[in-house]
Amino acid sequence: MKVKDACLEAMAQAPEGWPQAPLPEIAMVGRSNVGKSSFINALCKRKKLAYTSSSPGKTRTINFYNINGLFRLVDLPGYGYARVSKKDRASWAKFxxxxxxxxxxxVDVFLLADLRHEPNLMDREMYDWILDGQFSGTVIGTKADKLSRNKQGQAESVLVSSLQIPDRSLLIPFSAVKGSGVQEAWSRIDSILGQSESVDPQEL
Structure with a gap:
């Protein structure tokens, strides 16, 4: 897909703030500072579409990005940041x-996981939920550029084993620095949207 137009359509903490137009949505979930914003920016070839921060736990809203007026990429707040209060964590978890x-x-949920770190309990529970929900099971292995080729292969094997990813092709190694994995991610997104009744495959 060629991104001709991409914009932040809404930021919300409650259902009344969600966009009303019935466009299909693909949500990004993962630990704080895993690189969801960088992934969205790389997909859209925009440097500042999604806000990136060096301070984990800063995103406190669900951010909806409208892509070509056809669908939305949805950035959910990162989970598991210890410095956030229990009250805030409970509030975020609810929305x-x-x-x-x-x-x-x-229509789908992508789990983003840092290739440098073994998945924790929250990652595994989230991935189990994704599979139980009959979504594609796509995992984006972020920060691939931080590892040598040999170590990246080892890290991918650990991720597949720990999350029990049913098919290794569901894991897409990604680097915001090198742009690797972007084409593969778009192929997956195009396939998902092509199966959605809300998008005409001719428009992809």
């Missing part, structure tokens, strides 16, 4: 769960 459970527009 994230509300979105994942109740959003009719949702």
């Amino acid at each position: 994230i769960n509300d979105y994942l459970a109740d959003r009719d527009n949702l």
Whole structure:
């Protein structure tokens, strides 16, 4: 897909703030500072479409990015940041769960995982939920440029084993620095949207 237009359509913490137009949505989930914003920027070839921060836990809203007026990429707040208060974590968990459970527009959920670190319990629980929800099971292995080719292969094997990814082709290694994995991610997105009744495959 060629991105001709991409914009931040909405930032919301409650259902009343979600965009109303019934466009299909692909959500990005993962730990704080895993690189969701960088992934969205790389997909759209925009440097500042999605805000990136060196401070984990800063994103406190669900951010909806409208792509070509055809679908949305949705950036959910990162989970697992210890310095956030229990009250804030509980609040975030609620509006994230509300979105994942109740959003009719949702057609897929990508889990982003840092290739340098073994998945934790929250990653595994989230991935189990994704598979149980009959989504594609796509995992974006971020920060691939931080590893040598040999270590990257080892890290991919650990990720596949730990998450119990049913097919290794579901893991897409990604680097915002090198741009690797972008084409593969778009191929997956085009396939997902092509199966959605809300998008005409001719428009992809």
